[in-house]
Amino acid sequence: MSAAEPPAGPSAEETAALARGGRTSFFGFVLRLAARFPFLFIAGRLYGAEALGRFAYATMVVELVAMFATLGLKRGLAEDMARRPDHQTHSLYDAMLVSFLASLAGAALLIIIPDLVFPGAQITPLERLFPLIIPAIVASDISLAACAFRHDIGATVRARSLVEPWVLSIAALTLAFTILKPDGLIIAYLLSMVAAAAASLMPAWRSYGAPHGWRPHPGQLARLAKRNIALAGADIAEWGARRLDIFILGRFAPPEIVGIYYVAQQIASLPQRLKSSFDPILAPVLATNLAQGLTTKAAQHIRQVGFWVSAAQLGVVLALGMPGEAGMGLFGPIFAGGAIVLALLLLAELFAAQAAVAEAALVYVARGRNVSWSMAGIAIQIGLSLLLVPRYGGEGAAAALAASALILSVAKSRLLARLLGAPVAGWRWSLLIAAIPAFGLGLIVLRTPEPIQLTIGNFAILGTFAGLIWRFGFKGADRLLFARSLRGKSYPPETAPSP
Structure with a gap:
């Protein structure tokens, strides 16, 4: 940390602001x-x-x-x-x-x-x-x-x-x-x-x-x-990566297939909205810190929000994805065939989370390189889509999106870590500890009738994951996300560093 950077106290206040903003947007x-x-x-x-x-x-x-x-x-x-x-x-x-x-x-x-x-x-x-x-x-x-x-x-x-x-x-x-x-x-x-x-x-x-x-x-x-040209390019690349699949699919498939894919995409985009819950407050906090040269604090905030987003997204992905066929069937019998598409799109959102959080800082410290990587991701998605969509339809479009999202997540996180001189990944092993039992319960839920899958099953999977991640993953400042009163608390920006 540079000598100009303040100690943990002010960072804790900003972490609390991120928690309040994320909590409000999560509502x-x-x-x-x-x-x-x-x-x-x-x-x-x-x-x-x-x-x-x-x-x-x-x-x-x-x-x-x-x-x-x-x-x-x-x-x-x-x-x-x-x-x-x-x-x-x-x-x-x-x-x-x-x-x-x-x-x-x-x-x-x-x-x-x-x-x-x-x-x-x-x-x-x-x-x-x-x-x-x-x-x-x-x-x-x-x-x-x-x-x-x-x-x-x-x-x-x-x-x-x-x-x-x-x-x-x-x-x-x-x-x-x-x-x-x-x-x-x-x-x-x-x-x-x-x-x-x-x-x-x-x-x-x-x-x-x-x-x-x-x-x-x-x-x-x-x-x-x-x-803001480079920043506009980043926005368009990120947004385009999430819509390019619809565009390519619409050129190779009839409107009915596009409609089924759209429903799956809308459901799968719900976890992505968990990340976007932090966008309105994360941008001002990062912009202020980076303008003052406080790169270590910025990295701390990226790691903290990255963990919050990953924890929330993983639980939702398990709860929505495992009973996916039953969920898609709610919108009409023809939509039930989009269960595999839904599962692949949920994976794509999970992979994309870290790239999206890292990009919140990259747009200020490396706009040109951020856009270059985004464009590279779109190129990868286009190539895979043109290869897979004609043969596999919606499943091919979703698989191409998931693969490009994973590549971008790794690339952008490593780029930002190098520029800030500190780790930025929000991954922690406690996520896996909570996910494995929830996944096992999901396999049991799939053996029950569809009405049970969509009621008791959904809440059981999500509740199991939430209970375990709260017990083994959320420590210290992590719990600010759920604190009703922050007065008198002096948590450091994070308490569990990412590997």
């Missing part, structure tokens, strides 16, 4: 989980796999362009605000303006070429104008990033875990019984994104207020965009 994850399953059930049962596959492809394209349009500012805004502590409001409005202009350009492109969004189908007027939702998505992302910089994680929970998913589910259910049913999923998505944008802009306005004295300067806007 949001539970709420989002409660809304995501009803939507998948409604879409699968009332609209069918074909309509769901078409919806999945269209929203994938729109969200990809929205990701381009944010120009990396979902994470880069924290760094810009840290550089301009006296002009944070101006920083927010600079980011809003430059991303809004980029979103308009992206929307215009998709409107001109609608086949990019709805390939091989008759385009309705509503579908042609569907890309106009992109500015709302971008405005929501930038607003929530600004709120997170001031540790207002509740804004993200309300917008992303309450407003967006519940409006989507309720609207899809309502429209399924009207003459608008052919476009029901698309309309429901539009309504949910507009509602989420409103729920994001209001807290940002309350926190930062009007832009008094702010004037847009083309030079400043250009520098902001240029500074």
Whole structure:
């Protein structure tokens, strides 16, 4: 540790802040989980796999362009605000303006070429104008990033875990019984994104207020965009790696297969949301420490969050993956065939967790190399997908994603450890100690009827893992994640170093 770095006390305070932010966002994850399953059930049962596959492809394209349009500012805004502590409001409005202009350009492109969004189908007027939702998505992302910089994680929970998913589910259910049913999923998505944008802009306005004295300067806007190009590339690479499988599958398989894969992907992405629960608070903490040259503290926080994420994800992966056939069958008999896809995608999320946590720091200390590795991962995924998808369909797409995620996880963790001069891996042997008995119980659960698998079985597997990891894995600062009161506690940032 450098001489400039403070002792453990301040790090403990930051660890507590990470715990509070992660705990708040985890509550949001539970709420989002409660809304995501009803939507998948409604879409699968009332609209069918074909309509769901078409919806999945269209929203994938729109969200990809929205990701381009944010120009990396979902994470880069924290760094810009840290550089301009006296002009944070101006920083927010600079980011809003430059991303809004980029979103308009992206929307215009998709409107001109609608086949990019709805390939091989008759385009309705509503579908042609569907890309106009992109500015709302971008405005929501930038607003929530600004709120997170001031540790207002509740804004993200309300917008992303309450407003967006519940409006989507309720609207899809309502429209399924009207003459608008052919476009029901698309309309429901539009309504949910507009509602989420409103729920994001209001807290940002309350926190930062009007832009008094702010004037847009083309030079400043250009520098902001240029500074975040590498960060934007990292965001797009990470996001693209999670959507590229849908794109390739859609080119080789009919919409029904894409719809089944989409349902499996949505279930499998739930563990990934556990990691993203820490993103809003992790980015400001890392940006602040790295700006001050406190690399050892940054590595400590990476290890701590990495362990929290791995522990939470592994338990969820076991609970969702082992009774996967029964779970997929809830959305319709045709979806039960996606059980293997679900298992492979859950493994991919588990492999990707450490890479994603490491990237939270790499985007500040090695943007170029981080993007290079991300692009290499996408190249590996594309090569494996083109080899496996034509022969194995959805299973091939999921296997390609899992393999590329594992390679990236190892590469990015080692790169970050070398740059920070400290270990960053969140793996501990206690994870294996807790997983083996839970897996054994899962094998017993699979011998029971499906209703038992989806009720008692799920909770038994998760409860066994949680009890063991709490007993043998969570020590000292680890338990801050569940502490209701942190007053008077002085834990070091971590108490069990990773090998």
